[in-house]
Amino acid sequence: MVNPSLLIAVPLAFAFSIPLFGLVSKKIGKYIPVVALLINVGISFILIPQILKKPAVVSIGGWSPPFCINLVVGPLGVFLVTLISSIGLLVAIYAISYIKEEPTEKYHMLFLLLITGATGIVLTGDIFNLFVFFEILCISSYALVAYNKDKEGTEAAMKYLIQGSVGSSFVLIGIALLYGMFGTLNMADIASRVTSADPTFLFISLAFLITGFGIEAAVFPLNAWLPDAHSSAPSSISAILSGIAIKTGVYGVARMIYTIFNADGILTFIAFLGLLTLLIGEMSAFRQNDIKRLLAYSSIGQIGLIVFALGIATSLGVFAGLFQIVSHALAKALLFLAAGYMIYRVGSKSIDSLSGLGRKMPLTSFAFTIGSFSLIGLPPFAGFISKFSIVYAAIQVKKPIFLVFVVIALIATVIEAGYFFKVVQNLYFKEGKNVDNVTETSGYIIVPMIILVISIIVIGIHPQFITGLLKGAAGELLGRTGYIGWVLGGS
Amino acid sequence: MDRTSIKKWFKAPDKMGHKYSLWAVYFCTGCGIIEVPPVITSRWDAERFGVIPVATPRQANLFLITGYVSLKTLKAIIRTYELMPDPKYTVGFGSCPINGGMYWDSYNTIKHLDKYIPVDGWISGCMPRPEAIFIAVTHLWTMIDKGMATGYIKYREKYRYYRQNQEKLFGKLEWPPLYPMEDKNG
C-alpha cells in the first residue's frame, strides 16, 4: 500500500524544489507541477480501490491517534484528493503555456503549494493541522490572485485577503474554543466526546468554524470575495479556485457539521443558506457582461446547490452534493480554461467581444458549450446526473419545506440556463466584430480542455465510474461513528 | 322581336344570344353619359331589351361612346375596347364622336373616332334623346342578324391601320399590339 502522506509530501517537496530547478534551467519550472501532480494522480488512483475496502489512518511520528497528527484517508478524502489532483494536473498542463507573466516559477511554486494545502485539508485528521493547511491554501491563493500584479488583481487579492484573514481568525477561535473544551485536536476524538460538552459553547465554536470555512466555501453572505477574486485571477487560477478551493471550504463546513458536531438541527438552515446562495449567485450572474465574473457568480450558485444538497443530509442528498462537486469542478474548470484562452486571444473580458468565436476557435467554443450545458444540467452530461439526484434527494425526504426549496432551486436553474445559453449563442450565432485574426489554441492549452470534455461526457453517460466512490464518501460523511471507529480504533 | 322564336334560337343560338343580351360597358367619355342613367332606370328601363350596364369591359359586348372624345379618353377607350371579348359592338353617341361636333377645332379632341376603333353605328344629335338609344339597339339587332355588325372583325383584319393611327396620335403605345401587325388583305 502506498503511503497516503506522499500525497501531501510530493507536491510540497516539488514546490520548494522549483527554485532549485530554476537554477538549472528556467524552462524546467513549468513542467514540475505536471510531474508532481501526475505522481499524485497515480497515487490516488492506486489508493481508491484499497481505501474503498479499508480506510487508512496514517499516524505521523508513530504514535497512535489521538495523540499525534494523523492523516485519515477515507473514501471522502480519497475522492476529494483524486478530484483535486486531477483538476490540478489538467490546470497545470494548461498553465505550461498559458502563464507567460514572469516570474513563472513563483507561479508554479504557489500553485503546487495551493494543491498541497487543498490535499492536506481533505486528508488531515487533526483540526489544527486542518487550519494550517487551510492557511497554506489561502495564502497561496491570495498571492496567486494578485499574480498578474494588475489593478484588478491586486484589488481583488486585497479584498480576498482581508476577508480570508478574518475567516481564518474565526476558524482559529473556533479551534481554540474546541481545544478549551476537549483538550484535544484530533477530530475523531472531539467527535467521540462532543456530547459531553455544554451545547451553547459548542455551538459558538461551531458558529465560528462555519463562518470561517464558510468564507472559503463562499456561502451567501460570506462570498463577496469570490466574484472579484475569480474574475481577476489568471484563468488557470480561477479554474483552480472554482474547481478546488471553494470545494475544500465546503468540505470544511461539512466535516464540522456532520462529523465533529453532529449538528442536525442546523442542517435545514444550511440547506436554506445553500438555496439563498444559489439564488443570489444566479441572479447576480444574469446581468453580467464580464465573462469571468459571470462564471464566478455561477460558481456561487453552484456552490449553493452543493451546500443545499449536503443540507438535505440523506445519503442520497450527500451523494448528490458530492456528485455536484465533481460535475461542477469539471465543468467550471473547463469553462474557466476555455474562457481564459478566449479572453487571451480576444483581449477583452466582455461577453459581446466573444461574438463569433465559434468559427475562429471551434474547439475552445465547443468546450465552453459542453461545460455550460453540463452546468445547466442537460443530459447526457455530468451535470444532469447531479441535478437529477439533487432534485430526487430533495423530494425524497418528503418534507414540505424541501419541496418549496427544490422548486426555488429549479427556478434558479432557469435563470442559469438563461445566461449560459445567451453566452453560447454569442459564441456561435452572432457576428464577431474584431475576431478576424483570432486563431484556435493548440498544444498544452487544448489537451486539458479535451480531457475535461471527454470526462464530462463519459461521466454523464456512464456515471457508474464514480458512483461507488461517491456512495462511500457520502457514507463517510453521514456515518460519523464509522469515522471515529477508523481513527480511534475499535469502539 | 323574335326573341321568343324557338326556331331561330335553334338555328343560330350564338347570334340570338349576342342580339338579346347586349351588355354595355359603363364608360363615361363625355357629356352624353347623362342620358344613360334614365335609360337604365325606371323611366326607360333598358333591361327589357336585355341591355344592362356592366362594370368591366371583360363582360361587356356593347360599347357606347357617349360624347366628345379627348385624347386622354381615347387612350382609355382603345384599351377598354381591346379588353372586350369578341364579338363586340361599338356605337357612337352624339355628334362629337362622329365629327368632333362643337369641339371640331379643339386641339385636344379627336374628330373621327372610326379612325382609331371600328364603330358599328352612330346616333346623331346633341344630345340624342334616350329613345334614340333604343332605336340604336334595335338597329344593332338587325345588323347582328344580317351579319353587318362586323366592327370587331374589321379591327382584327385592319389592325395595322388602326394601330398606326393610334400611334400617330400618341407616339409609342405602352401595350403590345393585340393582333399581329401584318396586314392580311394588304
Added chain:
Amino acid sequence: MVIKAVWIIVLPIIAFIIGVFFLGLSRKVIARIHRRYGPPIYQPVIDLIKLMNQKSISHGRLFDMGVILSLAGSIVLVLFIPFGGIAPLSGSGDFLVVLYLMLLAPLGVALSGGEGANPNISIGISRKMMLSLGYEVPLLFSILAVMTYYKTTSLVEITKAQQHLSWGVIYLPLPAIAYFMILPAMLGIRPFDIVSAPQEISSGPSVEYGGRYLALMTVEHAFHTFIVLALFVDLFLGGGNPFTFFVKMLVVFLLGLFIHAVFPRFRIDQAIKYCWKWPSILALAGLVIAYVVA
C-alpha cells in the same frame, strides 16, 4: 340503387332549373318593385347562351380550373342537401361535410381570381372572406343550435324530425331569425353585395371573367342560391315533398329579394359589425336555449 342513380343525375338539373329560374325571377321582381317592366324571366338563359359564345380571355390554367372547381363543388353540394326529402349522397356525408363542401366554391373563385392578377379581384375576395367570417359567426351558432337540439349532425335526420308541421322555426325561432338575417349576406345580395360591388371594385372577383367563365360563375351563383335556400328550408321549415319544398324556397327567396330591392349597400366593416351584433346575439341566445333544452 337505380333510383338513387337517377336522382343523382336529375337533382342537379332540378337545382339548375330552380336556380336559374330564381335568377330570372329576381330580375323580374326587382324590376317590378322599381316599377319597371323588366327583362323576360328567361333572360338569364339568353345571357348564358351569349356568354358561352363569347371569345373571352384566360390568365392561365388555374384561372380555368378554379371556375370549374367552384361549380363542381356547388353541384356536389346539391347532392348532399335534402331536396324534398331526396338527398342521394347524404349517406356519404353529414352536415359537417356540407359545411366544408360549401368552401369549395369560394375557394375555386379565389384561386381562379388570384391568377387573374387584378387588385379588384383581390379586394373582392378579401371582402368575400371577411364577409363570410362575419356571417359564419351567426350561421355557425344557429346551425349548432339545430344540431344540438336534434342531437344529430345528419341533415336527413334533422329534416325527418320536423315532419308534420313541427318545424324547426317553431322550436328554434331565434336561430331561424338569425339565419334569415344573414341570408342576404350568404346570397351576396343587397345590402351585402359588397363582394361584387360593381360601382366600387368593378364587380370584384369576376372583373376578369367574361364569356364562358362568367357563364359558369352565373350557373354557380344559381346553384348557390338554391343551396342556401334549401338549407334554410331543411333546417327550419321542415323540408316537405319536392313541391312544397320549392314553394317554401320561393317564399324565403322572395322575402330576401324584397330586402335586396330596396336597400342600399353596407360598407364592409358595417356589414361585419352587423353580422357580429344582432344575428349573432340572437343565434347565440338560440344556441344557449337549445343547449339547455336538449
Added chain:
Amino acid sequence: MQLITILIVAFLGAGIVYLIGKISGKARDILAVLASLIVVILVSLAYNQKIYTSFYPLPFLNLSLTLRIDPLSWFFAIAVAGIGFLSILFSLEYMKHYQKLDFYYSMMLFVNAGMLGVVLSADFLSLYIFWEIMSWSTYLLISYKGGKAVGAGLKYIVMSTVGSIAMLFAIVSLYTSYGTLEFSSLASLLQTASSGYILFLLIMFIIGFGIKNAIWPLHTWLPDAHAEAVSPFSAVLSGILVRIGIYGFVLVMYSIVGLNLLHKLGYGLLNFNYILCWIGAISIIIGTFIALLQDDDKRLLAWHAIGQGGYMILGISFGTTLGIAGGIFHTLNHCIYIALLFLVTGAVEYRTGGVRDLNQLGGLIKKMPVTFIGGLIGISGLIGIPLTNGFVSKWLIYKTLIMEKHPFLAFVALIGTWGTILSVYKFLHNIFLGQLPEKYKDVKEVPWAMRLPMIILTSVIILFGILPGIPLNVISGIERSFGIKPLSTIIFGMPREIGELNIINILAAIVVAGVFIYLIFSLSTRSRRVNQYDNYAAGSFIPKDKYQYSVRFYDPVYRIIGPYLRDVVDDFYYWLVEKSKSFFQGVRQIYTGNVNTYALYILLFLAFLIITKIGWGLW
C-alpha cells in the same frame, strides 16, 4: 435490439456526419440523407411489433433505461423519421448557400435522434433525457441563422427549460412515490393514487409538454422560433417536434393515468378534461386570429401551428374514441401539411433570395407551379378542404364536440377554421397569385431535391385525404392499446354507425361533376390566353409592380378585431423578464465593492448564528 439499433444509427449518424463533413461536403450530404433514410426503413420495419427492452442500467438510482415500441410510439416514430428524412433531403439544395453545414446536418440528425428517443422510450427517465437532448439541439438549430434567430432561440430554450423542470419535478415525485419510472408499471400503480396527486402530476406534465406543444398560454416562443429557424428545420420544428408534446399528452393522459382516473378529476364543468378543452379552444382562437395580422409568411404559419395544436388538444382531451382518434390523426395530418407549407416557404425563399415578407411577393405561380401546388394542397389540408387529410381529422373532432354536447367548443373550433381560411388564403395569394413583380421575372422552379419532398408530402396529403382508413387503422390500434373502444374504420371514411362520411363518394361526385363541367367548358368558345399585363385597369395600361393588393389584406377586420388581438401573454412574459432583470440588478448591489461592508456581512452572519442560538435556541 431493433430499437437500440434505431437509436444508435440515429445518434451515430449525427456524429459521423459532423466528422465526415470536415473532409468532404458531398459525402456528408449523402451520408446525412442515407442515415435518415435508414432510420425511416428501420422504423417502418418495426410496424406492428411489440418490443420492450431495457438497454442501460443505472444501478445507483435503482433504475434502468428502457425502450419500447407499441402502436403509439410507432405512429409518432414513423412521423419523426419521415419528416426528418424529407427535410434533410430538402436541405441538400436549400442549405447550399449557408455556412457551418456540418453543424447543421449533424444537429438535424441529432434532433431527429432525440425525438425518436422520446417516442421510443419506455420510462420517464429516458424520456426526460431524450427530451432534453432534443430541446438543446433544437435550441442550437433555431439560433443557427444568427441575427434575430438568436433572440428566438433564447426565448425557446428558456421556456423549454421551465417546461423541463416542471416535468422533472413530476418525474422525480413519481419516482419517489412509486420507486419506478416505467410506463407500464406506473400505469397500474397509479390506479390507487389520490386524485389530487394525479392532478398535480397532470398539471406538471401539461406545463412540460404544453410548452413544447405551444398551447396557450405557453405558446409565446413558437412564432419567433418558427419564423427565424431555417425553413427545412421549421418544417421539422412545426411538423413534428412541437407535436411531441401531443405525444406526451396522449401518453400521460391515456397510456399512464388512464381514462377512469381522468374522469374523476373535478366536478361538473370544472372537470379536468373540460378545462383542458377550453385551453385548446383559446389556443385555436388566439393562434388562428393572430395569424391574420402577420405579414411574414413563416410567422403566419407559426401562429397556425399554435392554433392547430388547439384542435389536437380539443380532440384528445375528451377521451372518447372519436375524439382521441381525431386528435392523434390531426397531429399526423398537421405534421404533414405544415411541414409541406414550411418547405414551400423555404422554396420561395430559396428562389427569391430569402424574401419572407408577404407584401413583396406575388405571382410566383407562373414561375414555380410545383411549389404552388404544394402550397395549395398544404393550405387545403390546413383548412380541411374535403379530399385532403385535414378534413377527416377535423371532421372527427367536430363530430366529437357536437356528439358530446359541447356546441360552444364546436363553435370555437369551426370559427377557428374560418379564421384559418382567411389567413392562409392571404398566404397563398400574396406569394403565388396576383401580379408577378418585375424583379422575379427570371425566377425558376426549385431543383428536384427540393421538389421531391414537396411532391411526396403533397401526395401523402391527398392519399390520406381520400383513404383516411390507412392511418386511422393504426390509430385504432393505438386506442386498443389504451384500453379504449377502438375506432372502427373503413378504408375511405367512416362506417355508418359512427357517422356519414364516405370520401370516395365525395371524390367520385366531384370528379364526375368536374369532368362534366370541363366538357361543357371546352365545348364553348375557346378563350384567348393573355399575360398578366393585359388586365382591366379602368381603361389604362396597368402600372408595373404597382398593381397588387396585398398590404393589409383584411384591413376592415383588422380595424375591428385588431386591437383585441394582442399577444397579451407574451407581453406579460416580457414584463416579467424586465421586472426580474431590474430585480436582479438590485440584488447584485449587495456586492458593493467596499471591503468594510463585506467584513460586516461576515460579522453579521456570525452574530446571527450565535444570537439565534442563545436567544431562541433555534438550532
Added chain:
Amino acid sequence: MSGIYNWMYYIASGGLILIGLYIVLVKTNLIKIVIGLNFIDTGINILLICIGYVRGRTAPIFSRPGISPANVVDPVPQALVLTAIVIGVAVLALALSIVIKVYQHNKTLNVTKIKGLKW
C-alpha cells in the same frame, strides 16, 4: 477579585479581537485594516495561550528534575501559537506587499475609493 484576575487574559484577548474587528469594519485606510487583522491575530494567540495555561504550574520540560506530569501546563497551545504567529507573519507580509501594489495602481489607500470591482 480573583474571578476577574482569572479571566483577565481572556478579556484581554477578547478585547484585542474586538478592537481588530472594529478596525476592519470601520477604518477605511488599508494599512489600518491590516493592523486590525494583526490585532485579531494577536488576540487569538493570547486566547490560545490562556486556554492552555494553568496558574501555578510550570513548563513541561521533563529533563529538569522535580517535574511531574501533574504540575505542568499544557504544551500544545504554545506550539499552536508558534505556528499561528508564523502564519500571521506570512499573511502580514503578503498583505503589506499587496497593499503596496494596490497603492501603486490606485494612488490611494482608502478602501471606499478602491471599488473597481463591484456587483
